[in-house]
Amino acid sequence: MRILLVEDDLALTEALAAAFTRAEIFCDVAPTVASASDLLTGRTFDAVILDLGLPDDDGLTLLRWLRGRNDATPVIILTAKSQPDARVKGLNLGADDYLGKPFLFEELHARLNAVMRRRDGHLYSVVAVGDLRFDFETRIATVRGVPLNLTPRERATLELMVRRRERLITRRQLEDQLFSITGELGSNAVEVYVHRLRRKLANADAHVSVETQRGLGYTLRPLP
């Protein structure tokens, strides 16, 4: 999962980024509304964690702008404002959830997972494709009960494929998912991870296939 954290406080950003890394959530950081809108223009994120008190503008401005261009990326508002009207305003502007500071990371993580579930139309945090099961809460993939041994990037690749199972995942979407804007990106990096994932799925004898849609991307399907 790749999210955009819009937060200006450096200490909180560092602590959150560390917590996200531990949870294997890739996280890009924007300290201002301007930089956040730049990032959101260039690439897709699975979710946006939005602080309302930003130095250049109100976080709600970003939310309004995002929804104004028909971008349905889930947004969780993170704010120190305790008045209910601020919460109501945020939710009415199209935020998906709201969390008041201070908060436990576990709660943020749970809310993030809940928001993603809603977006993908899943009822539970465990999603099955063929005999492959992916638990979005523990981020453990199993084939017939046996856990797959995956690296974080492989897991992120599989996660996106499970989320959008039987639908096309573009190469661009995989790139956005796997690499931060600052990271180095080899020309065949996506192919490398897909290849490794295919091999591990095949080794586990999983009844799924990662089909290549030539020139477009990939699709995860259960084998008949």
Next chain:
Amino acid sequence: MIRASLWLRIAVIQIVFALLLAALLPFAVDRTIHAIGRNLTERLLASAAQRSLGSLPGVASVQGADNDPRFGPVATFIVDAQGARQLAGPHIEDIADRPVAQDNQPQFSSGPYSDFYLLPTSQSGIWILAAEDRRHPAVLLDDIITYFLQRFAIIVPLSLALSAGITLIIIRLAMRPIRQVASEVAAIDAASPTLRLSETTMPRDILPLVHATNITLGRLDRALARERRFTATVTHELRTALSTILLRAETLPAGTERTAIEAAVTRASGVIDQMLELGAIESGSAELGSVALADTARDTIVHVMPLLRAAGRTLTFHCTGDERARIAGSAALVTIALRNLVDNANRHSTPGGAIDVTCDCTAGTLTVSDTGPGISVREDESGRQIFARADGVRTRSSGLGLAIVRRAMDGCGGVLTFDRTPTGGATVTLAFTRATAASHT
């Protein structure tokens, strides 16, 4: 209303009054003079009738009537057809050259010493002769003025009363914009700080005061906004910092250290909430009315119950009396007061401790008792109440809770009292005033 000065308004009203008086006075004077004339005529005729002058001429018996006091200082005669004087006021000497009346028409004439005016009366053959002796010109004038003033005297108190009434109206009219400003000022409070006094309809004399007041209001408004921004910034910074601490603590292994940090953050966060709550109460934004005490108390208890259960406390809630009884105050303030009291009891009682909440609907009181160490109340130099645990130990409490309860009770017009529970611990009673019929909405 036009933006005229107060002086202009008063001047306009006074001029209108003066013009009105100038137009009405000649009528009044004219009527009075005619009334005097009629009255005088009647008296003279009545007197003549009494003296049987109907059989004029040639009645000698009226000689010597000159000094008849009933005629007063009237320079008037009654004369017969031959011009013989029959009755006269005392001031006129005998006039030798008196005229002879003709044709039953008013008639003016002059003699060597006097001027005459002959006026026919309703009795044929009898005229009234007004004569002015040119040697004593003031006599006739004195008579007329004396009569006039006697008649006119009644107009003086009347016009004085009228003048007082008009002054009252002028003052009320002049004060109207000031009363308007006063009601506008009264409507301004912390909940509506952006209100300004209307300047467009103000008289020019009051305008500087209104303008200065508006400038001051603007300054207060900006100060209030600055304070709110400051509070928002401080709250944001503190809560962000607390979030960082919590996130960092989560990297620690589960244990006493991590639990202690999380408890400290929870407490600091609670203090921030309480300070904001206190600020909200003090800004007076709660709307006062009548509150169903039993319902409000029960709702509050239902909300805090899960927290207490999680903390291992048992809470019992009793309600006595007519549950429909209402008290004066605001449901929000009652909730805040009760929630903070229960929260306090929770903090200060030992695990397994019992908290008892009793709602006496008849007396309009809420009582919260616990099994903790009790509360000691002392006053500092400024008479402010300081709350502390009776055993002097400070734990997880800033003392803000009871301060909030007291402010909330002040807001409701209620009283906060402390007592010791017979079994040890504190008993805090919130006594509200019963809602009057007027606030039953």
